[in-house]
Amino acid sequence: MSRLRARAAGRGFFAPMTLIDLLLCILLWALVLAGAVPVLILTVQVLASLPALRPAPTAPRRPSxxxxxxxxxxxxxxxxxxxxxxxxxxxxxxxxxxxxxxxxxxxxxxxxxxxxxxxxxxxxxxxxxxxxxxxxxxxxxxxxxxxxxxxxxxxxxxxxxxxxxxxxxxxxxxxxxxxxxxxxxxxxxSALRLATVATALKQIGRPLGGSRLGWxxxxxxxxxxxxxxxxxxxxxxxxxxxxxxxxxxxxxxxxxxxxxxxxxxxxxxxxxxxxxxxxxxxxxxxxxxxxxxxxxxxxxxxxxxxxxxxxxxMALDLCVLPLVTLALAEAGLAGLALVWWAVGGGAGPLLITVASLAVLVLAFGLAARRWGRGLLRWQDLAALPRLVAGKAGILGRFAARRQTEWVRTERAEAGKSAG
The missing domain is CATH 3.90.550.10 (Spore Coat Polysaccharide Biosynthesis Protein SpsA; Chain A)
Incomplete structure (x- = not known):
């Protein structure tokens, strides 16, 4: 990245880009654009899910x-x-x-x-x-x-x-x-209320928006x-x-x-x-x-x-990660784009990742208003760092030692404190 470092230092702006620099540039742009697509899909689904549900007629024949x-x-x-x-x-x-x-x-x-x-x-x-x-x-x-x-x-x-x-x-x-x-x-x-809204978006909001688009x-x-x-x-x-x-x-x-x-x-x-x-x-x-x-x-x-x-x-929908996981992925891409910009690689990837994060926050706000009404309070947002940390741990375990064996979710804790 010699040319990039020279650009960052204000020297040799027109120095030829090395092959490694070019490959890194292509890789970063590919990651940034690939990360922006799920954000766009999720946002479209959220917007389509916002109108109130209208009763639909029941299909005539009941099968055995x-x-x-x-x-x-x-x-x-x-x-x-x-x-x-x-x-x-x-x-x-x-x-x-x-x-x-x-x-x-x-x-x-x-x-x-x-x-x-x-x-x-x-x-x-x-x-x-x-x-x-x-x-x-x-x-x-x-x-x-x-x-x-x-x-x-x-x-x-x-x-x-x-x-x-x-x-x-x-x-x-x-x-x-x-x-x-x-x-x-x-x-x-608060963490559980945030998780409830995120789950409602995943299980109801996104499928509802997608179905209205014919997906x-x-x-x-x-x-x-x-x-x-x-x-x-x-x-x-x-x-x-x-x-x-x-x-x-x-x-x-x-x-x-x-x-x-x-x-x-x-x-x-x-x-x-x-x-x-x-x-x-x-x-x-x-x-x-x-x-x-x-x-x-x-x-x-x-x-x-x-x-x-x-x-x-359906393929595009599959690539949309759950909300907090998607936000973590976008934040990681923004960090890479920031480093790229800092060494003189250009601001394009950084602008796209920051815009994607902003759109994701807007989509969450709209989803919370639609699916968290009566449940979510402003003070619940204080639990967001804890929720993000938990998701980061899940992603880390997937990278290092992913779970492959099915394990039943224990319900015995339901009577214990939800804190």
């Missing part, structure tokens, strides 16, 4: 369905989940709980609540994907319904929401994802419906950390991109304990990051080959 609940040590949650779902079942529908490698009374509790139960004992193959595959094969062996609805054992899907996603899935002949809302526990800390959405792992005939085209048996995201991407590559149904909500509670939240976020983010390289390119190639812009949109 089975509700599949994968459950690992969920004896304390499963009865309430089953009780909330049973009123939405019609004659001939089934409600199947897969008690997956359980060490507690999940199976007995689910049976007592009125669910059909199968038990799976295979400690060597751990993960929700294996439980889904086990339940699907059981249903297929005994006569599969038209539509499969998946609900996590700690979630609530109302009868009306169950009916809506099942009808829409049948009408579209494709997978449909309900809006997944994670609520904070009572007297949540597909991802699968959130709970509250989704899919025609059972499509499940034979993808592999469910997976121990991947983000088996839900992977399933949505596989369905899209098979020609069935998921659609978002904001009128139906599936709800759960964010873990109150710091350790449980960290474990959940680590699983989500490491799983998401590990899917970007293998799937973004595959989706773009499929989009070009089939002339299907929806797959290109």
């Amino acid at each position: 369905l089975a509700v599949l609940i994968p459950a690992h040590d969920e004896a304390g949650q499963i009865a309430a989940t089953v009780a909330a779902l049973r009123p939405g079942l019609a004659a001939g529908d089934r409600l199947l709980v897969v008690a997956d490698n359980c060490r507690d009374a999940t199976a007995a509790t689910a049976r007592a609540a009125g669910a059909e139960v199968v038990e799976r004992d295979d400690p060597a193959r751990r993960g929700k994907g294996y439980a889904l595959d086990f339940g699907y094969r059981h249903l297929a062996h005994t006569g599969p319904p038209e539509t499969l609805v998946v609900v996590d054992a700690d979630c609530v899907l109302s009868p009306a929401a169950l009916d809506r996603i099942a009808r829409l899935s049948a009408a579209l002949d494709g997978p449909v994802q309900a809006a997944y809302r994670l609520d904070p526990p009572p007297q949540a800390s 597909p959405c991802g699968i959130s792992g709970t509250g989704f419906a899919v025609p059972t005939r499509l499940l034979g085209t993808v592999g469910l048996a997976s121990g991947h950390l983000a088996e839900d995201v992977k399933l949505g991407l596989d369905l899209a590559l098979a020609g069935h991109p998921p659609r978002f149904c904001p009128e139906a909500e599936v709800t759960s509670a964010l873990p109150a304990g710091a350790a449980a939240r960290q474990a959940q976020q680590t699983r989500w983010e490491h799983g998401h990051l590990s899917l970007i390289l293998p799937y973004a390119g595959a989706l773009l190639r499929a989009a070009l080959r089939r002339g299907d812009a929806r797959l290109a949109a």
